[in-house]
C-alpha cells in the first residue's frame with residue numbers, strides 16, 4: 707500500500723534536505739590516469755598532459771577533497787611516453803617515480819587542514835599542465851577551487867616533441883585558465899563558479915600552477931586569507947585583491963553579505979583575454995542569490 711511507504715519517503719526527504727550538497731567537490735580517487743592528448747582553448751589547439759579520474763581523456767585536471775590526517779593509497783598510471791615523478795605540495799614529500807606506461811602505487815600522507823597542489827616534477831609535466839588540487843578539511847562550508855594556468859601553445863609543442871625550452875625566450879601565453887577553462891566557460895564550472903545564498907559563506911582554494919605570477923581582484927567582497935603558502939604573513943588579512951606567486955596555494959573565506967553577480971578577474975589585462983581578445987581568460991563570478 708502506498709501509505710505504508712510514507713515513513714520511507716519522509717525519511718528520504720529529511721536526509722535530502724539535511725545533507726549539504728557536495729556539487730563543488732569530488733572525492734579522493736583510487737586511481738589517477740596521467741594522459742597525453744590535446745586541449746582546445748578558445749580556438750588554440752595544444753598538446754596537453756592531464757591527471758584524469760578515468761582512463762578516457764579529459765582536458766580538465768582532477769581535483770579532489772580528502773579527510774584531515776588520513777593517509778590514502780593512490781595508484782597513478784603514467785600514460786605519457788616518458789618517465790615522470792609525482793610531486794605533492796607537502797613539506798617533506800619526496801617525488802615518486804612514475805615509469806612510462808606503468809601503474810605506480812603511492813601513499814598520500816596524512817595532511818593537516820589546508821589545500822595542497824599535486825603535479826609532475828619535470829618541465830615537460832609543468833608546461834603541458836598536469837596538476838590538480840587536494841582540499842583537506844575546510845568542509846563545514848561549500849568549498850570551491852580555482853586551479854590557475856597560463857598557456858603558450860608553441861612552447862607546449864616544443865616540450866611535447868621532447869625538446870627543452872629556451873630559458874631566455876620571452877614568455878607570452880595566449881590563454882589563461884581557471885580549472886582549465888577560459889571565460890566564459892568558467893561560468894559552466896561546478897567546482898569554480900561560486901554560487902551560494904546571501905547570508906552564507908564558502909571557502910575558495912586558489913592554486914597558481916602556471917608559469918607566471920597572477921593577481922585576482924574580487925568585486926563586491928573582501929575575503930579573509932586562511933592560507934597563503936608563499937605569504938604566511940597574510941593569514942588573517944581581509945582583502946579584495948591578492949597576488950599568487952608561481953606555485954602558491956591559498957585558501958580564502960567569503961562571507962556573502964549581499965546578493966548579486968560579482969566578477970572576480972585577473973588584474974593583469976593580458977590575462978583576461980583569449981588569444982588577445984577581451985573579455986576572456988581568468989574571469990569568473992560570485993553568484994550570490996537573494
Ligand SMILES: [Cu+2]
Nearest residue numbers: 923924925971
Ligand atoms: Cu576588478
